Amino acid sequence: MALLDPSSSAFWIEFLKGMLKPALATAVVLMAVVLSFLQKLNLEGEMVYAIVRAFIQLSIIGFVLEFIFTQKNAAWIILAYLFMVSVAGYTAGQRAKHVPRGKCIAGLSILAGTTLTMILLVLLNVFPFTPRYIIPIAGMMVGNAMAVTGVTMKRLREDLKIQMNLVETALALGATPRQATLQQVKRSLVIALSPVLDNAKTVGLISLPGAMTGMIMGGASPLEAIQLQIVVMNMLIGASTVSSILSTYLCWPSFFTKAYQLETKVFTAE
Incomplete structure (x- = not known):
């Protein structure tokens, strides 16, 4: 219309x-x-x-x-974008509700990952900085980053809870908290990012994604739709990866005391 x-x-x-x-x-x-x-x-x-x-x-x-x-005021784009990030941060934080300050961590991670990706796309002239392009694109990135970030934070806490003895042993042997939790962080990131990567591997073979389907149903050429979908898949992988990795760095201090010991109260909450 x-x-x-x-x-x-x-x-x-x-x-x-x-x-x-x-x-x-x-x-x-x-x-x-x-x-x-x-x-x-x-x-x-x-x-x-x-x-x-x-x-x-x-x-x-x-x-x-x-x-x-x-409207021609860029403030409306930024306002709409921040609203989406706020809702996404709250939702992802709810998934990882036992992570201290989880909502704030999720929000900051999503904001950083999607903002960085968006700036690169605009600077490379992939998309013009107009509401018709930026708001839908931002919505797709924020939605994917929300899902990945929530899973990353939740999975990291669960893995650390299960392997507390292993982490504490590594700390006792002189490892830094980051070194002691390296395997748990990697596992959390792999699990969280796997659906995004699997979707990219099978795109077009199993299903036609929303952006591509919408363009085709709207009368666009399938070749034009494919070009847009390739851009969308690239930006989703980029934004999701940055957001999920950043979330591990931001929530990591909550799992340890100032003496570099595991904060047991974080892992006993149910």
Whole structure:
């Protein structure tokens, strides 16, 4: 739908017409609700809540983006980006809720990783610094960095908890905290980044990703869609890697005391 004045009747007519297909697509959710009921999964309420919430959230963000795209002030881009990072940091921190200051660490890691990637893309003239490009691209990077960062922090704590004796032995033999936890950090990063890398290896063979599918359905050439998807995969790997590695550096001090001993209270919380 072309950018129209939200106060005009033409805008609302086009909006209602556009919402017809999404409304019809709820038939798929109703099928899932029925199956949940028949299988006694007790997920019917959660399914309905999820789809209603998604409908409301996407409708609101649609109006917000409609407004932002008409603005020429870069402050709106930065504001939208910081909002996404804040929500992502909170969500990733919730996944790693037993890591001290987990939400703050996750937020800073996601901010640093996605900002660095975004700056490189803009400087290399891959994308222009406009709301129509930056906000969707930032959303994809922040979403992936959120998932990877949350898993990295959670997995690192769990591995250290399981291997506390091994880490303490290494510390007793003179290893620094970083040296004593090197294997646990590597394992956490490998596990967290594996889905992103596996997705890049199989892209186009198993599924057509969202950006590519959206362009093709919008009438773009498959070759143009492929070019964009290659850029998207590259930036997702870059942003996710930087964010996940930084999160290990930031949460590492929380696992040790000032005397370089394991902070046992971090690992006893349930």
